Amino acid sequence: MDKRIGFIGLGAMGTAMAANLVAAGYDVTVWNRSPGPVELLVAAGARPAADLEEVFGTGTVLSMLANDDVVEERLLDPALLAGAPEGAVHVNMATVSVELAKRATALHAEHGVGYLAAPVFGRVPVAEAGQLNVLAAGPDELVERLRPVFDVLGKRTWPLGTQPHQANIVKIIGNYLLATAIQSLSEAVSLAEKAGVDANDLVELLTGSLFPGPVYSGYGKLIADREYEPAGFTATLGLKDVNLAMNAAAGLDVPLPFGEIVRESLHEALANGQADQDWASIAEVQRRRARS
Known part of the structure; x- marks a missing residue:
């Protein structure tokens, strides 16, 4: 395939991914709202784009933006x-709603641009x-x-x-399963601590x-040690993703009772100033409840 690639959205994840493409020999054109990550990648061999049109001019565009609103504002522009x-394709690598994905698919098709999630x-x-594990769907x-x-x-790429x-x-x-695992770990730890168990x-x-594996061991250690900063994934993003799950389930008439519990914990965490802490910090919500 053509080695030219455009990359939009250089948060921590996007920067790491774009850097790997540069290192692998791709001719990567990058765009980001703030200039810092662009400068970093240009120093590594990427090309800076003046605007989004220049990125789409590469013919193959990867995007890693924060949420539905940013994707809608930046990329769903007729x-x-x-x-x-001709033959351009846009690969949206962000975690977005089912509704936005369907709108994006239709709009890209209307303008002759291929679209993958x-x-x-x-x-x-x-x-x-x-x-990474790449979850790919589309033609x-x-x-x-x-x-x-x-x-x-x-x-590994997982065609879905x-x-x-x-x-x-x-x-x-x-992400919903991760959230419920964190909630259950939080409850288990609070019960153990109240009984005097370390x-x-x-x-x-x-x-x-x-429960071997990275989810319980990784989040369990964060909860046990109360280490929530720097956040690997913030409580704000966690709430966004739980809401995505709840909305998707509602659209398909599927109840998610655990989701209501986790969403309440995340709302309480944000109300208590934990928005930028790791979403494992909902354990502190549970600890406060256990003390009451």
Whole structure:
């Protein structure tokens, strides 16, 4: 495939992903609202874009923006899409709603631009190592066209259907399960502490026997040690993703009773000034409840 790639959205995840593409020999044109990450990547060999039109001019665009509103504002612009070259494709790697994914699919098709959803599982260190899990959905030929790019970014690409929103719903489900795991860990730790059991001993036991793996061990340690900064994933973003899950479920008439509990905890965390802490900090909400 053409080695030219445009990359939009250089937060911590986007910067790591774009840097890996540069290192792999791709001719990467980058755009970001703030200049710092652009300068960093240009120093590594990327090209700065004057505007989004220049990024779309590469013909292959990856975007990693924060939420539905930013994607809508920046990328769902009919004029921007109409100006893209023939055969252009946009790969949206953000965690967005099912509704936005469907609107984006229709709008891109209207203007002759291919559209894929490819959200990822993995935090910044995983992105830096090129070990993400890439959840890809959209036309099969576009998934195959982008597979070499995905292979640079991740350890495995998971095709999940021919409709882009199918990848988004799976990403939302994954984050929902993480949220419920954090909530259950928070409850377990608060119960153990109230009974005089050391939280680290509990987490070590559980993750060394019943619940091995990175989710319980990683979040369990954060909760036991009360280490929520710097945040790997903020409580604000956690609430956004739980809301995405709740909205998607409501659209399909699927009840998510645990979701209501987690959403309440996240709302309380934000009300208590924990918005920028790791979403594992909902454990402090549970600890406060346990003391009352």
